[in-house]
Amino acid sequence: MITLTVNGDDRRIDADPDMPLLWALRENLGLPGTKFSCGVGMCGACMVLVDGIAMPSCVVQLGSVDGAVVTTIEGVAADGVLSPVQQAWIDEQVPQCGYCQSGMIVAATALLAENPRPSDRDIDAAITNICRCGTYPRVRRAIHRAAEAATGSGGDGR
Amino acid sequence: MSMRAGRLTRRAFLVTGAAVTGGLVVGAGYLSSIDMTGLDGFANADGTVGLNAWIRIAEDGTITFAVPHIEMGQGIFTALPMLIAEELEIRLDGGNIRVEHPVDELPVYANYTLALDMRPEEATGPLYWAAKKVFGIFPLIVTGGSTSVVGSWWPLRVAGASARLMLAEAAADVWQVPAGECFGEDGHIVHRPTGRRLAYGELARAASAKAPTPNPPLKPASAFRLIGKPTPRLDVPAKVTGEAIFGIDVALPDMVHAAIRQSPVFGGTVRSMDAGAVRSMPGVIEVVDLGDAVGVVADSYWQASRAVAALPVEFDDNGNAGGDSARFLADMHRALDATEAHAFRDDGDVDEILAASDRVVEATYETPLLAHACMEPMNCTALFRDGEAELWMGSQSPLIARWGAQSGAKLAGTEAESVTTHVPLTGGGFGRRADGDLARQAAALAASVPGRPVKLIWSREEDIRHDTYRPHAVSRFRAALGLDGLPLAWDNRVVSQSLDRSYGDRNLPVGGGNPAKDHFSVEGAVDPAYAIPRARVELVDHATPVPIGFWRSVGHSNSAFFVESFVDECAHAAGIDPLLYRRGLLAGRPRHRKVLDMLAERSQWGRPLAPGRGRGVALHTAFRTIVGEVAEVTVGVDGALSVDRVVCVVDCGTVINPDTVEAQMEGAILFGLTAALHGEITIEEGRVAQSNFYDYRMLGLADAPAIETHIVPSGEPPGGIGEPGLPPALPALANAIFAATGQRLRALPISKSALRVA
Numbered sequence: 001m002i003t004l005t006v007n008g009d010d011r012r013i014d015a016d017p018d019m020p021l022l023w024a025l026r027e028n029l030g031l032p033g034t035k036f037s038c039g040v041g042m043c044g045a046c047m048v049l050v051d052g053i054a055m056p057s058c059v060v061q062l063g064s065v066d067g068a069v070v071t072t073i074e075g076v077a078a079d080g081v082l083s084p085v086q087q088a089w090i091d092e093q094v095p096q097c098g099y100c101q102s103g104m105i106v107a108a109t110a111l112l113a114e115n116p117r118p119s120d121r122d123i124d125a126a127i128t129n130i131c132r133c134g135t136y137p138r139v140r141r142a143i144h145r146a147a148e149a150a151t152g153s154g155g156d157g158r
Numbered sequence: 159m160s161m162r163a164g165r166l167t168r169r170a171f172l173v174t175g176a177a178v179t180g181g182l183v184v185g186a187g188y189l190s191s192i193d194m195t196g197l198d199g200f201a202n203a204d205g206t207v208g209l210n211a212w213i214r215i216a217e218d219g220t221i222t223f224a225v226p227h228i229e230m231g232q233g234i235f236t237a238l239p240m241l242i243a244e245e246l247e248i249r250l251d252g253g254n255i256r257v258e259h260p261v262d263e264l265p266v267y268a269n270y271t272l273a274l275d276m277r278p279e280e281a282t283g284p285l286y287w288a289a290k291k292v293f294g295i296f297p298l299i300v301t302g303g304s305t306s307v308v309g310s311w312w313p314l315r316v317a318g319a320s321a322r323l324m325l326a327e328a329a330a331d332v333w334q335v336p337a338g339e340c341f342g343e344d345g346h347i348v349h350r351p352t353g354r355r356l357a358y359g360e361l362a363r364a365a366s367a368k369a370p371t372p373n374p375p376l377k378p379a380s381a382f383r384l385i386g387k388p389t390p391r392l393d394v395p396a397k398v399t400g401e402a403i404f405g406i407d408v409a410l411p412d413m414v415h416a417a418i419r420q421s422p423v424f425g426g427t428v429r430s431m432d433a434g435a436v437r438s439m440p441g442v443i444e445v446v447d448l449g450d451a452v453g454v455v456a457d458s459y460w461q462a463s464r465a466v467a468a469l470p471v472e473f474d475d476n477g478n479a480g481g482d483s484a485r486f487l488a489d490m491h492r493a494l495d496a497t498e499a500h501a502f503r504d505d506g507d508v509d510e511i512l513a514a515s516d517r518v519v520e521a522t523y524e525t526p527l528l529a530h531a532c533m534e535p536m537n538c539t540a541l542f543r544d545g546e547a548e549l550w551m552g553s554q555s556p557l558i559a560r561w562g563a564q565s566g567a568k569l570a571g572t573e574a575e576s577v578t579t580h581v582p583l584t585g586g587g588f589g590r591r592a593d594g595d596l597a598r599q600a601a602a603l604a605a606s607v608p609g610r611p612v613k614l615i616w617s618r619e620e621d622i623r624h625d626t627y628r629p630h631a632v633s634r635f636r637a638a639l640g641l642d643g644l645p646l647a648w649d650n651r652v653v654s655q656s657l658d659r660s661y662g663d664r665n666l667p668v669g670g671g672n673p674a675k676d677h678f679s680v681e682g683a684v685d686p687a688y689a690i691p692r693a694r695v696e697l698v699d700h701a702t703p704v705p706i707g708f709w710r711s712v713g714h715s716n717s718a719f720f721v722e723s724f725v726d727e728c729a730h731a732a733g734i735d736p737l738l739y740r741r742g743l744l745a746g747r748p749r750h751r752k753v754l755d756m757l758a759e760r761s762q763w764g765r766p767l768a769p770g771r772g773r774g775v776a777l778h779t780a781f782r783t784i785v786g787e788v789a790e791v792t793v794g795v796d797g798a799l800s801v802d803r804v805v806c807v808v809d810c811g812t813v814i815n816p817d818t819v820e821a822q823m824e825g826a827i828l829f830g831l832t833a834a835l836h837g838e839i840t841i842e843e844g845r846v847a848q849s850n851f852y853d854y855r856m857l858g859l860a861d862a863p864a865i866e867t868h869i870v871p872s873g874e875p876p877g878g879i880g881e882p883g884l885p886p887a888l889p890a891l892a893n894a895i896f897a898a899t900g901q902r903l904r905a906l907p908i909s910k911s912a913l914r915v916a
């Protein structure tokens with residue numbers, strides 16, 4: 001039995017400890033917002049925060065995160081209020097198909113937590129998620145916008 | 159728990175997919191014509207009212223639109239509601255709008271534009287009549303060919319206007335006033351002389367009994383409130399909260415999961431498998447031989463994928479293990495000199511002019527196979543019971559899915575008399591989801607556990623190795639230039655593998671078309687906008703066992719690279735600026751010239767660049783839309799390439815949602831650049847050598863250029879938008895590299911060539 005705190009709730013999962021966290025979230029806990037795409041840790045569609053750190057959940061074994069605090073896309077908004085990143089994503093109309101966007105938003109959330117005013121170079125280095133629809137230009141704009149909203153002044157990092 | 163199929167078929171996905179509506183846009187009866195006669199209203203058992211096949215209104219004012227096109231990122235769940243809302247006189251931001259892909263496959267939803275290559279408002283004559291008959295039996299609901307807005311532009315505004323008039327008549331009855339004094343306004347009918355108002359929700363039931371007005375008058379463009387205004391997408395909020403439900407997220411009571419392993423060699427089949435070896439693995443329910451693949455059904459996807467990986471299986475390659483990309487390429491080059499070729503165009507005298515000319519430019523180009531690599535892996539959930547199949551899948555065509563499911567049932571030794579398909583949101587399609595393979599496999603797997611829904615998910619490795627690929631092609635040109643440097647004659651021979659044959663053989667009851675005359679192989683090459691006095695364009699088909707499919711922009715992705723690279727070579731041979739050269743070939747093409755002129759201005763075409771930098775231009779027309787692009791690159795002294803900027807000018811006629819046009823241009827350009835820079839699927843020993851994103855590379859954020867899109871204002875009817883931005887991206891990039899380095903790249907991907915600054 002694995003115990004996790006997921007989006008603030010204590011959850012117990014009875015599953016193979018070798019199983020990737022991704023599938024536990026999607027199938028055992030009914031949180032399908034975290035997506036499967038490459039399964040090998042390359043694309044970021046499955047990104048979640050594990051103890052505050054963005055990780056590809058498709059290559060994180062369930063047994064290795066026993067006791068961890070996990071935040072998925074479903075937990076990014078607090079009490080139904082969109083986070084600044086989510087709001088910026090709407091304002092910039094980022095998503096196309098939307099499939100990569102859960103992971104993008106989680107990665108951007110982690111970036112801004114660590115670096116509230118990222119430059120374009122910081123964004124280049126931090127956001128390695130793949131988007132087949134080509135939303136990158138808007139992702140960049142939305143991260144700057146979220147940074148501005150959260151820090152309350154014009155961005156200068158471009 | 160048990161579930162009745164009857165209840166399930168009453169389900170449809172909302173944009174969020176989380177909730178299901180009780181009633182569907184069903185029971186409209188046979189809407190007999192795309193010219194909109196018979197847009198009758200109807201009442202649903204749940205109290206909602208349908209005013210026609212696209213619009214359903216609940217008493218509380220909730221309005222549900224049926225959009226018979228899959229939302230795969232192109233914004234169609236917003237663009238088509240905008241068309242209806244414009245005439246229905248409602249707002250889209252009031253929180254009362256739902257959009258769903260209808261489950262009922264009504265003939266009126268058929269895609270005439272794609273099938274007939276006509277706008278519905280132009281569709282008359284015997285071909286149209288015949289199509290109506292055929293679609294009465296097989297409603298060809300399909301999303302593809304960038305046709306959704308083109309084909310809906312007129313019918314959906316008519317649907318909105320017709321519904322509004324029915325509501326106005328119902329209000330006129332209540333007030334006992336002439337209907338002509340009643341107007342639609344923000345979800346209400348207003349009696350202008352007295353200012354009385356009634357909400358659509360209150361009027362819908364009475365309105366549904368009214369006879370629709372045939373050919374209701376439509377607003378002039380000058381009166382548009384919504385069309386042409388940047389409009390927030392209706393599907394975006396659910397896509398930032400994780401609530402959006404994609405095919406892979408479908409959760410049904412009692413559902414089980416499946417994973418699959420297909421014959422690595424194309425055309426291979428299962429010789430033997432040892433099901434017993436994995437039956438006792440945790441969670442395993444069934445092990446199924448699918449003929450060319452093996453599948454495992456288990457309690458969870460993880461268990462299914464582990465078991466299918468462990469399953470001992472031997473495949474027969476059926477003589478196809480010799481397939482090899484290097485050999486295919488050599489064969490294709492040889493076929494350039496084949497004695498037999500089909501001429502799609504031959505203006506005559508081409509050989510004579512070439513023979514007499516002392517200014518002949520000649521070049522041969524090649525492109526590789528490409529995979530779609532949709533971010534949402536291929537998947538399909540199927541439920542099979544008592545001869546009925548029910549599917550949940552991101553399908554670009556429910557009709558193709560139905561045929562796929564029926565063939566899957568046969569494979570399992572049974573029959574699917576009826577197939578119901580639910581189409582949720584999907585994580586990219588790009589043409590891949592127009593195939594029936596997933597429906598076939600999922601239905602066969604579901605037949606092994608009747609009564610339980612089975613969700614089949616392919617791994618990324620299966621996706622890359624069993625895609626339906628963009629065809630590889632080789633194209634040779636010879637042009638004789640006149641004294642002014644412009645071509646007098648143009649000879650183009652294309653060798654490619656037929657999409658029509660490959661796709662048809664896999665998916666259509668009638669099979670594929672004649673590969674020797676496959677128009678997809680030469681579309682965009684036969685009729686470039688340029689005035690070329692004498693042209694000959696021929697095709698030689700090159701068959702291989704590799705499955706070929708529709709890939710974003712289809713034949714244009716090859717043709718634009720070939721034609722626009724060669725035009726560039728001609729311009730340089732003639733010593734004329736490549737943009738001016740193109741302009742010189744566009745006399746009598748004002749829309750094209752306007753695109754080029756705007757492009758020259760916005761890209762600051764003439765402005766000098768530092769050494770190692772270069773600009774390339776390309777112009778291409780596809781899917782009724784003209785797109786010009788200028789790429790700007792820097793090649794470092796170490797040969798490192800960076801794509802700095804792409805400027806795009808698009809003339810797509812009337813624009814519905816300008817923000818979506820920009821997004822689609824950005825997406826298509828990055829899709830094209832990914833292909834140009836990295837895209838290559840190779841075949842070794844009959845199988846695909848690549849398997850995941852580490853060897854089938856995608857452009858990342860750090861390498862994505864800045865993109866500027868400019869839209870040419872136009873009152874022409876709309877063109878397509880999902881695909882036309884892609885084709886020019888490849889030659890614009892190659893032409894920019896030439897400008898920067900003097901190296902002419904004639905084979906894609908560019909990553910195969912070492913770049914050096916001259």
Ligand code: FES
Pocket residue numbers: 035036037038039040041042043044045046047056057058059
């Ligand atoms: S699915 Fe986990 S990184 Fe791609």
Ligand code: FES
Pocket residue numbers: 095096097098099100101130131132133134135231533585586
């Ligand atoms: S929005 Fe479709 S993959 Fe990113």
